Amino acid sequence: MGKANKVVIIGGDARQIEIAESLLAEGNEVFLLGFDQWMRNVAGISKAVSDTDVPWSELDAVLLPVSGLKSDNKVEACFSSKELILQESWLKKTPQNCLIMSGIHTNELETVIHTVKRPLIKLLERDDVAIYNSIPSAEGTLLMAMQETEITMHKSNTVILGFGRTGQTIARTFSVLGAYAKVGTIHPSEKARAEAMGLETFEFEDLSTVVQSADLCINSIPAMVLPEDILIHFPVRSVIIDIASPPGGTDFEYAKKRGIKAILAPGLPGAVAPKTAGRILAKVISQLLGENQVEKEA
Known part of the structure; x- marks a missing residue:
């Protein structure tokens, strides 16, 4: 020492x-x-x-x-x-x-x-902290998803936006539980990594089509990726969990108007573990x- x-x-x-x-x-x-x-x-x-x-x-x-x-x-x-x-x-x-x-x-x-x-x-x-933190983030996201939806994660249509360190751990966690996980990312390297893990990916311009069957959408991208013109395509039963740093990437006001449950949940490691x-x-x-x-x- x-x-x-x-x-x-x-x-x-x-x-x-x-x-x-x-x-x-x-x-x-x-x-x-x-x-x-x-x-x-x-x-x-x-x-x-x-x-x-x-x-x-x-x-x-x-x-x-x-x-x-x-x-x-x-x-x-x-x-x-x-x-x-x-x-x-x-x-x-x-x-x-x-x-x-x-x-x-x-x-x-x-x-x-x-x-x-x-x-x-x-x-x-730092990369090391972000990778370690992705584990309690994924567990916290799973906990919220189970609390806020009325379905099992098994066979749920789960859309994951962003495939950085946290997105990867979340996708792996939900896939292991049998969710139909689809990953959206604008980065070719992240897309390649998702496909190498056996996950289905989609182009971001197809987001409005993909969300039409979403039971759950998890966003980790700190930019407005779920504005009004995307949210209008979500089923009302959908739940959005936005773990990006505030203000998140969702138009929460419009989600509320549509009756979609959208939750901003940054800082999950400190909150849940x-x-x-x-x-x-x-x-x-x-x-x-x-x-x-x-x-x-x-």
Whole structure:
């Protein structure tokens, strides 16, 4: 085991607790900021009452929530009774090679990083995280599909839009259950991969025809792929589960007018399996901390 790292976790949800405990188990020192309502006390995890309890000048990493920074540099903090605002002055006290980690890119975060000039890692944009996360995403999608439809997934007509890392795992999951899965993607390499897996594919220009028999449509494409002129072809009994990042790829207002059940369900790993989602992030964070230590010593 290499040198212990010092990490502060600023805000977040149940995933951050799992990350804190995983990092602690690997011998790291962990500080929590914005966790005054987390009632557990764990030796080796320090709950900071304020920013003065964090050794900023000694930190190896600052971990922000999956949602990054919101407007006015607000940080999502499920375990805090008070509003949590990230101060640039905190980050300026950190060593130059201190890693700033977040789930996603936000404009506010990019602005802060431009000012403090520290390395930024967007965890959810990494291939390894996306592949690991595709498993709880697929399970969460399946759970929603079973809850929201009145039919079995077996022999259901399931249309899957997008065949990236999450789309692939979803297609495999539904196919194993005996769904008639059809995959729509504009990328030739994704189409080839779907066909190599034995899945039926279709051209995107045929989407309005394909959805006419859809019991279920799962969208993972973060662009408007289900506008009014496509939704009009769906049977009213259809259920749409849109797992793309907000605002999704569906005209939800029109779907409601037509009486089609359309659900926006981003962030499924954190919602349906926070423990697993936290462990996935912890595994990658630990690896990044190790790589950073090697670079420092080089």
